[in-house]
Amino acid sequence: xxxxxxxxxxxxxxxxxxxxxxxxxxxxxxxxxxxxxxxxxxxxxxxxxxxxxxxxxxxxxxxxxxxxxxxxxxxxxxxxxxxxxxxxxxxxxxxxxxxxxxxxxxxxxxxxxxxxxxxxxxxxxxxxxxxxxxxxxxxxxxxxxxxxxxxxxxxxxxxxxxxxxxxxxxxx
Amino acid sequence: xxxxxxxxxxxxxxxxxxxxxxxxxxxxxxxxxxxxxxxxxxxxxxxxxxxxxxxxxxxxxxxxxxxxxxxxxxxxxxxxxxxxxxxxxxxxxxxxxxxxxxxxxxxxxxxxxxxxxxxxxxxxxxxxxxxxxx
Numbered sequence: 001x002x003x004x005x006x007x008x009x010x011x012x013x014x015x016x017x018x019x020x021x022x023x024x025x026x027x028x029x030x031x032x033x034x035x036x037x038x039x040x041x042x043x044x045x046x047x048x049x050x051x052x053x054x055x056x057x058x059x060x061x062x063x064x065x066x067x068x069x070x071x072x073x074x075x076x077x078x079x080x081x082x083x084x085x086x087x088x089x090x091x092x093x094x095x096x097x098x099x100x101x102x103x104x105x106x107x108x109x110x111x112x113x114x115x116x117x118x119x120x121x122x123x124x125x126x127x128x129x130x131x132x133x134x135x136x137x138x139x140x141x142x143x144x145x146x147x148x149x150x151x152x153x154x155x156x157x158x159x160x161x162x163x164x165x166x167x168x169x170x171x172x
Numbered sequence: 173x174x175x176x177x178x179x180x181x182x183x184x185x186x187x188x189x190x191x192x193x194x195x196x197x198x199x200x201x202x203x204x205x206x207x208x209x210x211x212x213x214x215x216x217x218x219x220x221x222x223x224x225x226x227x228x229x230x231x232x233x234x235x236x237x238x239x240x241x242x243x244x245x246x247x248x249x250x251x252x253x254x255x256x257x258x259x260x261x262x263x264x265x266x267x268x269x270x271x272x273x274x275x276x277x278x279x280x281x282x283x284x285x286x287x288x289x290x291x292x293x294x295x296x297x298x299x300x301x302x303x304x305x306x
Contacts, residue, residue: 033186040193096222156219
C-alpha cells in the first residue's frame with residue numbers, strides 16, 4: 001500500500017514537471033508570436049504611411065506640372081511683378097508655347113517665395129529641357145537626397161520651336 | 173486558470189494572424205504604386221501637334237498605299253525621346269494605317285488628335301492615334 005502511494009506520488013510529480021515545461025514553452029511561443037505580429041504590423045503601418053505620403057507627392061508633382069504647362073498664371077502678366085503672383089504658370093497667354101519671361105521669374109525669385117505661392121507641402125525641383133537640343137532652360141531647387149521620399153512627373157510643351165520636357169519632382 | 177487546450181487555441185490563432193499579416197505585407201510590398209501618366213502622354217501629343225512636325229506627314233500620308241509613303245523620322249525621333257514603346261496610326265473616315273506599332277505587356281494608353289485639311293475647296297480630316305505601351 002505504501003509502495004503504491006509512493007509510486008503514485010512520483011508519477012504525479014513527473015506529470016507536474018511536464019505540465020510546467022509545457023506551460024513555459026506555451027508562454028515563450030506566445031511572446032515570440034506576439035512580438036513578431038507586433039513588429040510586422042508596425043512595419044506594415046510604416047509602409048502604409050510611406051504610400052500615403054508618396055500618393056500626396058504624386059498628386060503634388062502632377063498638379064504642379066499640369067498647372068505650369070497649361071496655365072499662363074494668375075495674373076497673366078505676373079512676370080512683371082512677382083509680388084502680384086497668385087498662381088504661377090509658364091504658358092504664354094496668347095499661344096500654347098512656354099514663355100521665357102515667365103520661367104525666368106523662377107530663376108530670379110527666392111525658392112521659398114515660390115513654394116509659398118503655390119502652397120507646396122513638399123520641396124519641389126523643376127527642370128525644363130529641350131528634347132532635340134538637350135539644352136537645360138531652367139533648373140529650380142535641388143533634387144531629392146539619398147534617403148528622401150520622392151515622386152516625379154513629366155509634362156511637355158513647346159518653347160522656341162522645340163518640344164520641351166518639364167520634369168517636376170516633389171520630395172521630403 | 174487557462175488550461176492546455178485554451179493555450180493551443182491561442183497559439184493557433186496567433187500563428188494564423190502572423191501568416192495573415194505576413195501575406196498582406198508581402199502582397200503590398202510587391203504591389204508598386206501606380207502613377208497616372210495620362211497627362212504626360214496628352215501633353216506630349218499636344219506639344220507635337222503644336223510643334224507642327226507631325227502635321228505634314230499625317231496630311232500627306234497616302235492611306236490607300238499599304239506601305240509608309242512619308243518621312244516620319246522626325247516624329248519617330250521625338251517619340252523615341254519620350255516613350256520606350258509606342259504606336260502611331262493615321263486614319264480618315266474609312267481607312268486606318270499603322271505607321272509604328274507596339275505590343276503592350278500590361279496596358280496601352282491611347283489618345284487621338286484630329287487634323288483638318290482644307291484642300292480643293294473642301295474640308296477633310298485626318299485622325300492621329302497615339303498609343304503608349306506598357
